[in-house]
Amino acid sequence: MSDRPRIRPGRRNRERPSTPEAAGPGALAQLGVVLRTPARAAEPLLAQAPKAWQRILPFAIAGVFVVTLLPVTITVLASDYGLGGGWSGALGVAQTVPLLLAVTRPVRAWAVVLIADTIGALLLLQADKVASHPWPWPPMTIVGYLLLMACLGLRESVRTLVGVWLATGAVGAALGFFPPAGTSNTAALLFVLAGVVLALTGALRGYGDAQRRIAEQESISEAERARRTLLEERARIARELHDVVAHHMSVITVQADSAPYRLPDLTEPVREEFAAIAASARESLGEMRRLLTVLRGDGTERAEGEKAPQPGIDRLQQLVETTVRAGQPVELSLAAGAARTAPPAVDLSAYRIVQEALANVVRHAPGAATRVSVTVDADEVLVVVVNGPARGAVVALESSGTGHGLVGMRERVRLTGGTLDTGPLPDGGFRVAARLPLNDATQETT
Known part of the structure; x- marks a missing residue:
């Protein structure tokens, strides 16, 4: 299931320059x-x-x-x-x-x-x-x-x-x-x-x-130019992320933290809700800082950024609770010892797949009943996220092969040597199923 455009054979030959000067040395x-x-x-x-x-x-x-x-x-x-x-x-x-x-x-x-x-x-x-x-x-x-x-x-x-x-x-x-x-x-x-x-x-x-x-x-010069272009693009993305996302997340954190002081008549549930919003914003800022460190730095700074702990299967419970507090009914079925069994690549990929799937449910099917299941056997980790039909008129569901979220899922699954199955259900819901092999992932990380 590759999203890359197909190139017909012989296209390169037809596009070669015909002049002696452009065709290469004499x-x-x-x-x-x-x-x-x-x-x-x-x-x-x-x-x-x-x-x-x-x-x-x-x-x-x-x-x-x-x-x-x-x-x-x-x-x-x-x-x-x-x-x-x-x-x-x-x-x-x-x-x-x-x-x-x-x-x-x-x-x-x-x-x-x-x-x-x-x-x-x-x-x-x-x-x-x-x-x-x-x-x-x-x-x-x-x-x-x-x-x-x-x-x-x-x-x-x-x-x-x-x-x-x-x-x-x-x-x-x-x-x-x-x-x-x-x-x-x-x-x-x-x-x-x-x-x-x-x-x-x-x-x-x-x-x-x-x-x-x-x-x-x-x-060698072409490789250096490509590397320099990549670094410049990373720096540009880092600046845009910092200017656009990090600024707004900081504002959200400050507003959520100061709300109980600015509005003293808030009830206790509302105060807890503001506290949860501030905690989620801080966590997002922490992940943003790690990402900016990787994008901005060379090999040394990148290694420092990669030393920060990454989320994994053991934090799925926290992720689900945050989604539930946002008003989305989610049930989690998590196999015992899954986080200890999975290698780091699979551990992080499983968390990111569930995170993206729940984000899609919140955007496209708010209020739909959702079930998250993570099971582990001797050879693989199976991650399944299934949601029911949305309650009311919402944005149309993403279909397979479109949207950056599904593309990101496929890329993570491909890097671990697994498979991904996504698509709408007959009742109007949506299903995401990822198989992440343990042996291939172990070889990739060693």
Whole structure:
């Protein structure tokens, strides 16, 4: 029985803005977020991408490079450089297969590939046809190494990237002291290209991280704004309650207390009636002060306000007596030990439900015979308030789902995990029945 308005599926999608500016970050920003380095070690690239094909894409690209570069590397080393077939095959595998590892562990893959490339450059010193060819890094070695640099740039920190780049330049510079005759040195070329790839991919990763931090900060700011709005609304409600309700209740208390002194000829029953009015007004003021403390304060003040004792089942007798003195015939049937059995949440909810039900009877069926019953078994507390038809013309009875009183009852019952049944009776009366489970309420309060 929820009073919340129903929202048709798809409404949110239809109301999204269609302009690129209002739809969110651009394509570059989205790509940067997708390419953001995962925080956990050994997690594949694009592991946080929203679509499955995006998560598979790094493995597919690495596989295509390995399948393409492996036979090309073996063929070029054996045919063009004149290296032996066994060494060509071993170097081809060592220089290309580790590219698959770069998707999850790029630093380890880089270490393996750099060692294999260095060994290959040393072996090419003795190759028969190395003259007039690029050395120490053949073209296919440069292509595979640049792919490895891209994986590193999307995963590792700036310090690691600088270290990798400097190590690449140092190895190339060291090999440059022993160049074979007639070769074109490619150490500087790889050093420059590796730096460019590392810079671009590192900047892309940093941009994605910046977008993520901005989104997180906006989420935190939105939560803070919502919390501030809630606190401001509470303060506004507290001011209105104080200005409107507390003032009038104070006036009622003063008038009721001073009536016997201002009107000395009052009879004893009338004096008792004024005393009862003053006592009820004081009790209402006390509950109002506790409510204002909760609405005005933060966590500390709210905790102080919640330390005040709350009414419960043990005060139903007093509530019924007050209602009877107001001229409403009410009978109470209260199970023995109900207040001791019920946990605090159920205890307070039962009292508030009876209080609201009796208030509705006084407003809408004054003078109607009313019966309040509170029973307890092993699993639940059953609260039933039934009134007969009103005597004379009164305001129409509230129907289920309308009125703040019934809404408040449903909310209290929902919080305790119970059920509420309300509705008119055939004879013109009204019935309120609430089942408040003991076990669920105990779990809620612990």
